Amino acid sequence: MIFATYWFIAFCLAFFPVYWLIRHPAWRFGWLLVASAVFHTHFAGPAGVLPIVALGIIVYFAALTRDRRICIAGIVICVLALCFYKYTVFAVTSLLALIHPEWSTAAATGVQHALPAAAPLAISFFVFEFVHYLWDVKNGTVPMRNVFHFSIFSIFFPTLVAGPIKRYEEFIPSVNDAARRVSPHDVAMGLIQIGFGFLKKLTADNLTLYIEYAQERFLTDMPIGTRWFVFGAIAMRILLDFSGYSDIAIGLARMMGIRIPANFNWPYLAVSIQDFWKRWHISLSTWIRDYVYIPLGGNRCGPLRRFSNALIAFALCGLWHGPAWNFVVWGVYHGLGLGICAAYRSIPCGVGQLTGKFFDSFKPAGWILTQLFVWFGWLLFFYPIPKAWQMTVRLFVP
Amino acid sequence: MRRWIQHTVSVVLSLALGLVIGAFFHYVLYRLSLPIKPFVYVAF
Amino acid sequence: MKKQAPPSLMEKMGRFIQPWALFVGVALGFVGLVLAGRWADKRDIYAGVPRFHPLISTDGSVYPTLGHLQQHVRANASRRKILVLVGGNSILLGVGQPVESLWTKDLQKQLGKEFRVVNLAFRGAEPVEMGAIVAETLREEYPRMIYIANGRVDSFTTPVGNPNFYGYLYWQARAAGQLLDDAHRESVALDSLNHPDEKTRQQFSEIFMRGFVDARLHTSSFWNWVGQEALFTVWNVLVNPPQDFWKPRKLFKDFEPDPLSDPGRWQRTDLEREAAIVRGESERTFKDTPEGGFIPDPLEWTFRENTARSCFPPEVLPRTLYVLSHNAPAIVKRLSERDQERYRAQYSMGRERLARVFSVIVFGENLESDDYFSDRTHFTRLAAPLMAKEVAAKVREMSISLGYLPK
Numbered sequence: 001m002i003f004a005t006y007w008f009i010a011f012c013l014a015f016f017p018v019y020w021l022i023r024h025p026a027w028r029f030g031w032l033l034v035a036s037a038v039f040h041t042h043f044a045g046p047a048g049v050l051p052i053v054a055l056g057i058i059v060y061f062a063a064l065t066r067d068r069r070i071c072i073a074g075i076v077i078c079v080l081a082l083c084f085y086k087y088t089v090f091a092v093t094s095l096l097a098l099i100h101p102e103w104s105t106a107a108a109t110g111v112q113h114a115l116p117a118a119a120p121l122a123i124s125f126f127v128f129e130f131v132h133y134l135w136d137v138k139n140g141t142v143p144m145r146n147v148f149h150f151s152i153f154s155i156f157f158p159t160l161v162a163g164p165i166k167r168y169e170e171f172i173p174s175v176n177d178a179a180r181r182v183s184p185h186d187v188a189m190g191l192i193q194i195g196f197g198f199l200k201k202l203t204a205d206n207l208t209l210y211i212e213y214a215q216e217r218f219l220t221d222m223p224i225g226t227r228w229f230v231f232g233a234i235a236m237r238i239l240l241d242f243s244g245y246s247d248i249a250i251g252l253a254r255m256m257g258i259r260i261p262a263n264f265n266w267p268y269l270a271v272s273i274q275d276f277w278k279r280w281h282i283s284l285s286t287w288i289r290d291y292v293y294i295p296l297g298g299n300r301c302g303p304l305r306r307f308s309n310a311l312i313a314f315a316l317c318g319l320w321h322g323p324a325w326n327f328v329v330w331g332v333y334h335g336l337g338l339g340i341c342a343a344y345r346s347i348p349c350g351v352g353q354l355t356g357k358f359f360d361s362f363k364p365a366g367w368i369l370t371q372l373f374v375w376f377g378w379l380l381f382f383y384p385i386p387k388a389w390q391m392t393v394r395l396f397v398p
Numbered sequence: 399m400r401r402w403i404q405h406t407v408s409v410v411l412s413l414a415l416g417l418v419i420g421a422f423f424h425y426v427l428y429r430l431s432l433p434i435k436p437f438v439y440v441a442f
Numbered sequence: 443m444k445k446q447a448p449p450s451l452m453e454k455m456g457r458f459i460q461p462w463a464l465f466v467g468v469a470l471g472f473v474g475l476v477l478a479g480r481w482a483d484k485r486d487i488y489a490g491v492p493r494f495h496p497l498i499s500t501d502g503s504v505y506p507t508l509g510h511l512q513q514h515v516r517a518n519a520s521r522r523k524i525l526v527l528v529g530g531n532s533i534l535l536g537v538g539q540p541v542e543s544l545w546t547k548d549l550q551k552q553l554g555k556e557f558r559v560v561n562l563a564f565r566g567a568e569p570v571e572m573g574a575i576v577a578e579t580l581r582e583e584y585p586r587m588i589y590i591a592n593g594r595v596d597s598f599t600t601p602v603g604n605p606n607f608y609g610y611l612y613w614q615a616r617a618a619g620q621l622l623d624d625a626h627r628e629s630v631a632l633d634s635l636n637h638p639d640e641k642t643r644q645q646f647s648e649i650f651m652r653g654f655v656d657a658r659l660h661t662s663s664f665w666n667w668v669g670q671e672a673l674f675t676v677w678n679v680l681v682n683p684p685q686d687f688w689k690p691r692k693l694f695k696d697f698e699p700d701p702l703s704d705p706g707r708w709q710r711t712d713l714e715r716e717a718a719i720v721r722g723e724s725e726r727t728f729k730d731t732p733e734g735g736f737i738p739d740p741l742e743w744t745f746r747e748n749t750a751r752s753c754f755p756p757e758v759l760p761r762t763l764y765v766l767s768h769n770a771p772a773i774v775k776r777l778s779e780r781d782q783e784r785y786r787a788q789y790s791m792g793r794e795r796l797a798r799v800f801s802v803i804v805f806g807e808n809l810e811s812d813d814y815f816s817d818r819t820h821f822t823r824l825a826a827p828l829m830a831k832e833v834a835a836k837v838r839e840m841s842i843s844l845g846y847l848p849k
Contacts, residue, residue, distance in 0.1 A: 007647060009651075012650060061509070108760070187461065188465070189456050191464070191468065192452070192459070206676060207674075207677075209677045209679070213679045262450060
C-alpha cells in the first residue's frame with residue numbers, strides 16, 4: 001500500500017509543515033498542487049502520468065465547451081481508455097475462449113505484448129471522476145474554468161490511488177476554504193483518523209497472512225468451526241483494509257482542512273442489502289447510482305426494467321473492481337440481492353407482506369441474512385467461481 | 399467550576415490519546431519495515 | 443431540505459478533543475518510544491540463544507537490529523578473547539542439527555577458552571550479509587576477530603546486500619555510521635539508489651530510509667524487544683499452533699528436528715533435481731572443449747574472484763575464513779563420471795581462486811550420506827564435529843598468522 005511506505009512518510013513530513021506555515025491561500029493551494037504532482041509522478045512514473053495528463057486535457061477542454069455532444073464524446077474517450085488499459089486482455093481472451101480456448105491463450109500473450117506493462121496508476125478512479133465531472137457539466141453544472149482547480153481535483157494525492165471518489169461541486173469549495181484557513185482541530189481530527197486507518201490496515205495485514213495460510217487447508221482437513229472463522233476473517237479483512245485506507249485518505253485531507261465525505265459507515269451493521277450499499281464504499285455506490293443506474297432509467301421504469309438496470313449497474317460495478325468473471329458474477333449477485341430486497345414485499349398471496357412484517361419487527365433477522373449474503377459474496381469476489389462454490393459447500397459439509 | 403473540570407478532563411484525555419497515537423505511529427514505522435509476506439526460507 | 447446525518451463517532455469524539463494537548467501527547471508518545479528503543483537496543487534480548495532459529499529471524503517476521511546482534515555478541519564474548527563470529531547461511535546455522543548437537547558448540551570445545559564462538563548465521567544469507575556487517579561494526583571492540591562465512595563460489599553478488607531479505611542490516615549500519623570507508627561499496631550503494639529501473643530504485647530508497655529510521659528512531663529495536671519479551675503483533679505461518687502467534691518469541695524454542703531419526707528421508711528427496719543444480723553450478727564455470735573435456739572459463743573465474751574481493755572492505759579480508767562445503771555423495775554420485783570430475787575441478791579451482799582473496803577451507807570431501815540432512819548441502823550432527831575440527835584447525839592457523847596468538 002502506497003501510504004505504508006517510508007517514502008510517503010517522508011513526503012508527508014516535508015509537505016505538511018510547509019502547508020500549515022504558508023498563509024497566503026494561493027501559495028498554499030500551489031504547494032498542494034506541486035506536492036500532488038510529485039506524488040503522482042513518483043508512484044505512477046512517466047508512463048503512468050502521461051495518459052492521465054492526456055485524458056485530463058481532453059476532459060478539461062471538453063467541459064469548458066459545455067456542449068452536450070462534446071461532453072459525451074469526452075466520457076466515451078475516458079471509458080475507452082479505461083477499457084483499453086484494463087479490459088483488453090480480458091475481453092479478447094473471454095470472447096476467444098468461447099470459440100477456441102487455444103487461440104485465447106495465444107491472443108492473451110500477443111495482446112499483453114502490445115499493451116503497456118501496467119495500466120496507469122489509479123486509472124479506474126481517474127476515469128470515474130472525469131466521467132462524473134463531464135456528466136454533471138453536460139447536465140448544467142458550472143465547469144471548473146480555473147485549470148488549477150481542475151488539476152487539484154484530478155490529482156489530489158490523498159485520494160488519488162484508491163479514492164474516495166470525489167465530487168467536484170463539494171471538493172473545490174472545501175479546498176478553497178482550507179487554503180484560507182486550517183484549524184488545529186482539523187489537524188487533530190485528521191491525525192486521529194489516520195491513526196484509526198493504520199490500526200485497521202495493520203490488522204488487515206495480519207488477517208491477510210492468516211487467510212493465505214488457511215485457504216490452502218480450507219478445502220481439505222480443516223474443522224468446520226475453523227472454516228467459519230476463516231470465512232469471517234475474509235469478510236473482516238476486506239472491510240478493515242479498504243476502510244482503513246479510506247480513513248487514512250480522509251484523515252490526510254482533514255489535516256489540510258479539506259473535508260472528504262466518509263466512504264464507509266459500519267457496513268456490517270446493515271440490516272438489508274440496500275442499507276449495506278448505503279454504508280459500503282459509499283463514494284462508489286453513489287457514483288454507480290448517479291452515473292449508471294439513473295441514466296439507464298433508474299426507478300422510473302417498470303419493475304422488470306428497474307431490476308435489469310440494477311443488474312447492469314452492479315455487473316459494471318463488479319467489473320470495475322477487476323477484469324475477471326468472478327467480479328462480474330459478484331456484481332450480478334449483489335444486483336440480484338438488491339432486486340429481491342426491493343421487490344420481495346410485492347410477492348402475492350400475503351407472503352411478501354408477512355415476510356416484510358417479520359423483518360420489520362425482528363431486525364436481527366434482517367441483519368443476519370444481510371451479513372450472510374454479503375459475506376458469501378466475498379467468496380465470489382476473492383476466488384474463482386468453482387473454488388468459491390466449493391468453499392461455500394465446505395462451510396456446511398465436513 | 400463544572401466547565402473548568404470538563405476542560406481539564408478533555409485536556410487530560412486528549413493528552414492520553416496523543417500519547418497512544420504517538421506510540422502507535424512509532425509502531426507503524428516498525429511495521430513498515432516488515433514485508434507483507436515474510437520470506438519463509440525454512441519452507442524450502 | 444437535505445436531512446442532516448447524525449454525527450459520526452469521529453464527530454462525537456471531536457467535541458472533546460483539545461488539539462494542542464493531543465499534539466503534545468503525540469510528540470511525547472513518539473519521542474518516549476524512541477528513547478525506549480535506544481534503551482532496548484542496549485539489551486541482549488536473545489540471551490541464551492545459541493543460533494537464530496526461524497522464529498527469531500526473518501522467516502518468523504523478526505529482523506534483528508544491528509544493536510541487538512552486537513549486544514548478543516558482547517554478552518557472549520569477552521573482549522579479552524578471540525572472537526570467532528560465524529556468519530553465512532543455513533549450512534553454518536546448522537540446519538539439520540538439533541540445537542544440542544550444533545556444530546558451533548563443537549567448534550567452541552575444539553578451540554578452547556582463548557576463543558569465543560558466536561553463531562550469527564541466517565538462512566539464505568549471503569557472505570556479506572548479517573554476520574559480516576556485525577563483524578565489521580565490532581572491529582574496534584574486538585581487534586582479535588575471525589569472521590567465518592560460507593557459500594558457493596558465486597555467492598558474492600553485491601556488497602550492499604539483497605534489499606528483499608537481509609540487505610536491511612547493511613543500510614542500518616550505514617545510517618548509524620558504523621561501517622568502514624569503502625569507496626567501491628559506497629559507489630554501489632549510490633548506484634542502487636539511482637538505479638535506472640524505477641521499481642529497483644524505489645526498493646532501495648525504501649531500504650535506505652528504513653535503515654535511517656531503525657538507526658535513529660530505534661523502531662525495530664523497541665518493537666523487537668516487545669515481541670521477544672511480551673507480545674508479538676504479527677501473524678506468522680511458522681508459529682504452531684497458529685493461535686499462539688501473539689506469544690512472545692522467547693517462549694518458542696529452536697525446533698530443528700534430528701533428521702537421523704528419519705531413515706527414509708532420502709526417499710522423499712528429488713535427487714535428480716538436486717543433481718541438476720550441482721551439475722549446473724560446475725557447468726557455469728567450466729566449459730566443454732571440442733575434444734570432450736572441459737576447461738575453466740577464465741572470465742568466469744576472474745569475475746568471481748574480483749567480485750568476492752570487492753564485496754568486502756579490504757581491511758576485513760585477512761581475517762575472513764570462507765568455507766566451501768561439498769555436496770552430498772548421494773547427489774554427486776548421480777552425475778556422470780565426467781560431470782563428477784568437473785564438479786571436483788570446480789572445488790579445486792574455487793579453493794585456489796578464493797584463497798587469493800581470503801582464507802578458504804573445503805570441507806566434506808569424504809563424507810557419507812548420513813552426514814547430510816536430506817538435501818545436497820546441509821549437515822547432520824554426525825558431520826558437525828568433523829566440520830568443527832577442520833574449521834578449528836584453520837581458525838588456529840589464522841590466529842597465529844594474524845598475530846592473535848603467539849607462534
